[in-house]
Amino acid sequence: MSYSDKVLDHYSNPRNVGSMDKSSQDVGTGLVGAPECGDVMKLQIKVNPQTSVIEDAKFKTFGCGSAIASSSLATEWVKGKTVEEALQIKNTEIVKELSLPPVKIHCSVLAEDAIRAAIHDWKKKNGVEAKAPATAEAHQ
Amino acid sequence: MPGEATSTCWSCGTMRAVHFCSACGKVQPPVPADYFTFFALPRKLSLDTALLEREFYVLSRKLHPDVYAQSQPQEQEWSMEQSSLLNDAYRTLKDPIKRTEYLLRLEGVELEEQSKTATEKARATGEVKKQVVPPDLLEEVFELNMQLEELRMQKKMGEDDPALVEELRKHKSNLEEKYEALLAELKGHWNQWDKLVDSGSEDDRIKVRNQMLDLLNRRNYIRNLVRDVNEALEN
Incomplete structure (x- = not known):
């Protein structure tokens, strides 16, 4: 399988690799994984408490090129957005931007999950209202 | 019940069982069946693998293409198809993990599709997706x-x-x-x-x-x- 130019670009030159202090009040951390391929993805955001704007984002992904590119792109896209805006990012947009083939769609789903998990973590830390977890939804 | 007659034998017209006609014994065209049905087993996971192995060898001998070397081309082809199904079914069912994975697929588990749907639901409702x-x-x-x-x-x-x-x-x-x-x-x-x-x-x-x-x-x-x-x- 060959990667698209954009995947290769993110893969060989990933944006925003790194980590932030997990315990910091304005940092939200999302850690997600795909059991099919064994990928694991960590995405962190730093949110301005006054404006709810995501001022910085970092990621570290262990996985295939598509998973790395998806999370790299995700950090680029969330930066400068408010958390509510970032929650609207769709995996299909990541697929389109990176021209991911069908077998790699789960990488984009993982990246969306990572964004949502990071935002959820930040909201929980800061007492921002979030709905109760929908348990077992992942299997229904 | 799996293994019971489901249609008539192409050769003698008797109601037949899955692999061979119960009356004339001729090999039958493969019917679309899951691996459990192929071995006339219920969809259960605790399985006597020694019994499965014996059944495999019995069927394997009876379905072997060599047995049909002198038969009609159609029968030769069916014996080949049945043999290959038999091998796939045996390999899948004898292994505990493959057997479980196979059963889960039969029971409608589609990991990626379900994960994607759950993500979309989380986006639409604001609920948290369970990992x-x-x-x-x-x-x-x-x-x-x-x-x-x-x-x-x-x-x-x-x-x-x-x-x-x-x-x-x-x-x-x-x-x-x-x-x-x-x-x-x-x-x-x-x-x-x-x-x-x-x-x-x-x-x-x-x-x-x-x-x-x-x-x-x-x-x-x-x-x-x-x-x-x-x-x-x-x-």
């Missing part, structure tokens, strides 16, 4: 990957860090223990499932099905991790 991999295992996977990266880096630089290697070895043996324990746990779920096949509600079956899926997911994760540790230690 299929438990957080503590994810942490462990992440940390171990960080250590592996460090080890690869050190090796590249020609450095040696016996403490890190020792730590990874310990970690690996812990994972291997977990891996074995998960198989034992999975087998416990087989019994629950098998009981529910005969008498159980759809909801109960889905519950056990999803528990088995969780276990398999965790097991796959650990398997990949052990493989990566081995690679990093050997290279």
